[in-house]
Amino acid sequence: MSVLATKLRRDLLRNRSQVIAIVITVFLGITLFGASFDAYRSLEASYESVYDDLAFGDLWVSGGDVEGFAVEASAVDGVAAVAVRSQADVPMRPATYHAMLGRVVGMPVGDQPEVNAVLVIEGGYLSGAGDALVEQHLAEHYGISPGDSIEVGEGMVPLRVAGIVASPEYLWPAPSRQVIITTPEDFGVVFVADDLVTAVAGPGAIAQVAVRYDEGADDEAVTAALVEASTRTGAVDVYTAAEQPSNWALQTDVKGFGDLSFMFPILFLTAAGLGTWVMLTRLVVSQRAVIGTLVASGMPRRSLFRHYLSYGLVIGLGGAIPGVIAGAVLAGFAANMYTEAISVPVTVVRIGAMTPLVGIAFGIVAGLLAAAFPARRAVRMNPAESMRGVAPTGPGRPTLPERVFPPLRRLPASSLLVLRGVFRNPRRTFSTMLGVVLSLALILVSWGMIDTVDHLVGRQFEEIQLDDARVVLAAPATPSDLAALSSVAGVDAAEPTVSVRVTVESENGRYATSLEGFEQGTTMHRFLGPDGELDLPADGILLGLDLEGLLDIEVGDEVTVRAPALGVVTTERVAGFVDEPLGTFAYASLDHIGGLMTSSGAVPDAPGSAVVAGALVRYDDGADADVVRSDLQDVEGVLAVSSTSALQDVLNRFLGLFYAFVGVMLVFGGALAFAIVFNSMAVNLAERNVEVATLRAAGVTPRRIARLVTAENLLVTILGVIPGLAIGYLVALEFMSAYDSDQFSFDLFVRPSTLVFSGVFIVVVTLISQIPGLRALRRLDVAAVVRERAV
């Protein structure tokens, strides 16, 4: 081993606590990168595998002349398969449970369809018209097994459960893009013989064509040709695989995962680089006499540069190599956990050959970049000056605050020592502040996510949706039917409502959503706009805020609203925009919707009450929700009752995974803060060994010195906390935007208490992380320091 290599090894050993802290930071960063990036790739691969195996569609077209469209579609170049089917949202009752609203999807009997096949997990495939295949999420929730029965349709037609299946269309069981989160109590999917769909749903059944493209086809061109054909055949709803509700939800989630797989590691590697830079700068300063001697003795500056650069290399590799191994192990684990949590039937663990290489490259680059500056400083030293062995003195002038506010100079010398310590080594102060900023960024990103989601859920279910349950009625009901609901014990109020699938179009685009009808002056829903609460207008519609940008429209503009199920095409004035966390809906008064339907002849001469498709119910305070729900179910004409609180519970359970992830990030943030602050504190104390020894020799107690050092560290930390909170907030804003969409409005919300706690957390971490340094200070060999004058 060369002498320089020996020196390198011994220097690293001598600073082992700092080296270990930095190596751990690199390790965490690379582990996070490897684990999250490969988990992200594995998830993508798992979905792809399911989609390939089950021939997931590329395009769905509903309404119009579906048979005609299917013929045209089959002739388009690049189309591999076309499947025609029906589907309908109908009441259903699994076994002995209460009725719910679910979806029946038509399938060919005997053979799987060419597009959107299902994976039979248990039992067998459809063998007759009386069979049903139950989607796995529904089956799991109700404990349904092959051989059980399930009733579907308004007439509650009993069917035999032939099998339990996984469907590529319902890996995430979302009824529509507007309703991504639902509960198995409120939505489930059953696959039945195609003819049965029309039989049980009547005119409510939607004819649909699913198209799958050839591998390697020009997707954009094929889609354009098919959309053109769908327009010719009068289709009312067209969406691509990217817009398909389940796939959209999964891809949005996995994209966020992918973004985070780079963002978090970059924070860690920056922190590690910072630590390396601080430590090596101190090392170079302390070795200036040695450096001077080496240069004076003829050592090429290039060799010296390489020598100090090698510290960064060793640290980078030291963290990166175990990091890529741990990352690869964790990636498979994370992917398995994830797919299991959302019941994806296949898990493909894909550990990319490039991931470890990229991880190691990240580690090396971070280490080398951090070491480059101290190494450059080493080679620029004047050997004659360096060999004098006298460490550079301080700035030799009052600090900026003292120059700005001269009375500060009259502070006690101990206070001045603290104040000037902060400004003495601007690089170290800056690096500590930067460390605090990075730590706060990591903490605020994590905590900000929790706050935002909490706020989002609270806003949606406590400020906007004020109902406790949505009742689906068998037939359009009169106000007297609603009175029956109101009379149920525990029910405070019931209001009519309607939900109609519509497409909203402007000159600049179109958007498929639901038109939700409420009574004017409803007490079940508040319409909160960006500038305050809005009234539901008598004429015109309110739209979700995202449509302002998506359709490039303003308040007062007119849009076309198509409701194919009701045969309505109308022009509506945009009366305002509502800012809601979940979904992007259209809202209108029930009377207005009733008028539209009357004028279109959809419901001849119907009063407003005739368009009631359901009711929103609010419970009395303290009512037993389960009992009220069950009683509502027994009211004549009620098909299903979906509970808002159950939905909120599901959302909270779903968010449990998210919280776990964020919690881990929070722990990492704390660890990162500790590593950074510990490193800075260690250097801070090491740099002033001689001063401390001199004070000790003069009879100053270790406790007194510890207080001075603590005061200085706290001052630097607080200086970092202030910009840290601001920068952390901005970083969190950027992170949250990775999740923001028209379905989830992730506008960052950080509670003031979170900012306070984050700041306090960093201060506490500072106090804890300086404990080893202060202990070392107590153990300082005063005689040895003043004898050897170690710097």
Added chain:
Amino acid sequence: MEPAVTTTGLERVFGEGDIAVRALDGVDVEVAAGELVVILGPSGSGKTTLLNVIGGIDAPTGGTVRVDGVDLADLDADGLTAFRRDHVGFVFQFFNLIPTLTAIENVRIIAELSSGAGAAESRSALEAVGLGNRLDNFPAGLSGGEQQRVAVARAIAKAPRLLLGDEPTGALDLETGRQVLGLLERLNREQGITMLLVTHSAVIARMADRVLHMRDGRIVADERNESPQPAAGLEW
């Protein structure tokens, strides 16, 4: 009258086994109050170690040290800190000033943190070392001699009875070295501060009342100087 400093059979061994270094090997010394003693010897003879042990910043591995009647072995860490605070001033070869504090602040901080002495004592100490006009200068703006004089002021501001100097002129040129020695000489003669100065210069030893010669951790000669030379006349 009890001597200011008494060491008996003083030993200090660094390391263990084959690599053990016997820095002090049975040192017996008595220093009278108000005496100016120079400890002379080559590098590695144990003179700095002796000074550190007497000053209570290093502990002997054998033997005893008594300063002003106090056996340092009876003191715990806090007791030793208090002992240094109340009795001892140190002047090191490398001035060990805090670069971010001005001359007066460097003196004041020790006074503030240890003896409770304040600005007046600090100013007096700096005036006593001839730096009354450089109070607000930072170390970077002072010459080596001036820095060492600040270090001396720092040591005497709390009015110690014992001042220990470890090569106090080692980092200075002849003229400034002479100035600092003259200052120490004056403090010894005028204020009666007992002084032990470590040096390897035989010329400096001429200003002492007594010269202790050390070699290999032992006192090999103890000479009394009947007519000490004034520091101003020393040449080396």
